[in-house]
Amino acid sequence: MKVLEVKNLSVGYKSLVGKFRVLHNVTFNVESGEIIGIVGESGSGKSTLGHSIIRLLPPNAYFEGGEILFQGKDITKIPEKEMVNIRGNGIFMIFQNPLNSLNPVKSVEYQLLEAVRVKASRDGKNFDEKEAKEIILNAVKDVRLPDPEEIIKKYPHQLSGGQVQRVVIAMALILRPKILIADEPTSALDVTIQAQVVKLFKQLREEEGISILFISHDISLVYAIADRIMVMYAGRIMEDGNIEEVIKNPMHPYTQGLVSSIPTISKKEGELRVIEGSPPSFLVLPTGCKFHPRCNKVMDICKNKEPELKEINNRRVRCWLYE
Numbered sequence: 001m002k003v004l005e006v007k008n009l010s011v012g013y014k015s016l017v018g019k020f021r022v023l024h025n026v027t028f029n030v031e032s033g034e035i036i037g038i039v040g041e042s043g044s045g046k047s048t049l050g051h052s053i054i055r056l057l058p059p060n061a062y063f064e065g066g067e068i069l070f071q072g073k074d075i076t077k078i079p080e081k082e083m084v085n086i087r088g089n090g091i092f093m094i095f096q097n098p099l100n101s102l103n104p105v106k107s108v109e110y111q112l113l114e115a116v117r118v119k120a121s122r123d124g125k126n127f128d129e130k131e132a133k134e135i136i137l138n139a140v141k142d143v144r145l146p147d148p149e150e151i152i153k154k155y156p157h158q159l160s161g162g163q164v165q166r167v168v169i170a171m172a173l174i175l176r177p178k179i180l181i182a183d184e185p186t187s188a189l190d191v192t193i194q195a196q197v198v199k200l201f202k203q204l205r206e207e208e209g210i211s212i213l214f215i216s217h218d219i220s221l222v223y224a225i226a227d228r229i230m231v232m233y234a235g236r237i238m239e240d241g242n243i244e245e246v247i248k249n250p251m252h253p254y255t256q257g258l259v260s261s262i263p264t265i266s267k268k269e270g271e272l273r274v275i276e277g278s279p280p281s282f283l284v285l286p287t288g289c290k291f292h293p294r295c296n297k298v299m300d301i302c303k304n305k306e307p308e309l310k311e312i313n314n315r316r317v318r319c320w321l322y323e
């Protein structure tokens with residue numbers, strides 16, 4: 001069952017040097033219980049996509065067009081009051097800067113209890129104080145925070161970046177939204193805790209059928225968690241398909257570059273291939289395919305005309321090689 005449909009979404013920013021469009025006709029569906037890894041180099045528009053879906057874009061952003069259907073309803077058109085209810089209950093986002101998700105003047109305990117209250121009212125349940133406390137302590141233990149009783153008494157500024165990140169993940173575990181958008185959720189965590197968080201996310205999907213949009217520039221981490229991978233470049237989807245199939249046989253030259261830069265045991269460090277050059281500025285995007293200046297398979301047509309995102313063998317690819 002489709003839980004989210006993003007159709008022709010175009011979003012940009014106004015800046016001192018001009019107005020520029022970042023997301024370019026982004027179209028994709030999310031099935032319930034599906035984990036989609038969204039990858040791409042820094043600046044490809046991954047966070048902008050997440051912020052657009054939860055409708056928390058910075059004030060200088062502008063919406064150019066498109067639809068975002070959550071459970072069939074276009075949430076780009078609903079009043080903010082209704083959106084507040086969807087945020088948390090329906091769609092929850094773990095931001096790259098997790099402090100953005102917490103209230104600086106409320107204790108961790110207060111904020112996690114608030115999540116329990118939201119969940120209880122959604123499910124028509126009632127928890128007494130003792131039950132509610134048990135729920136939050138369990139969530140805090142699940143994310144491997146030390147001294148749960150002590151940590152919940154603290155305020156966000158008294159915690160390290162990695163601890164704040166885990167409090168926000170604990171909040172997601174309590175809320176159990178329909179869709180969890182996780183923007184680099186483990187970047188501030190060490191490797192063992194990172195593995196635990198990946199396990200918790202998979203467990204959430206198994207137990208509750210939650211769909212997860214897992215945003216990361218780390219393709220090996222995405223491989224460990226996702227069912228499907230969506231590769232973004234210059235605000236466009238370049239390739240989208242089943243993770244095993246895409247990693248085994250990447251079709252787009254950009255995906256091929258990303259995959260060949262994954263460190264594996266068989267590759268020594270010196271043998272890692274990186275994609276030459278860097279992503280373009282949105283203010284001066286190249287003509288034709290936005291990846292052509294860095295592409296090792298570039299053809300004449302690539303310089304002049306942008307390819308469409310085409311469906312080929314259960315996958316979508318934006319590349320003239322497959323026309």
Ligand SMILES: Nc1ncnc2c1ncn2[C@@H]1O[C@H](COP(=O)(O)OP(=O)(O)OP(=O)(O)O)[C@@H](O)[C@H]1O
Nearest residue numbers: 013015022041042043044045046047048049058060
């Ligand atoms: N508030 C803003 N004002 C102006 N430009 C912005 C703003 N936020 C993002 N951008 C620009 O939009 C583009 C896409 O940024 P975005 O953060 O969505 O990419 P990303 O793929 O998530 O990158 P990262 O992995 O570094 O977070 C970048 O060029 C960025 O500089």
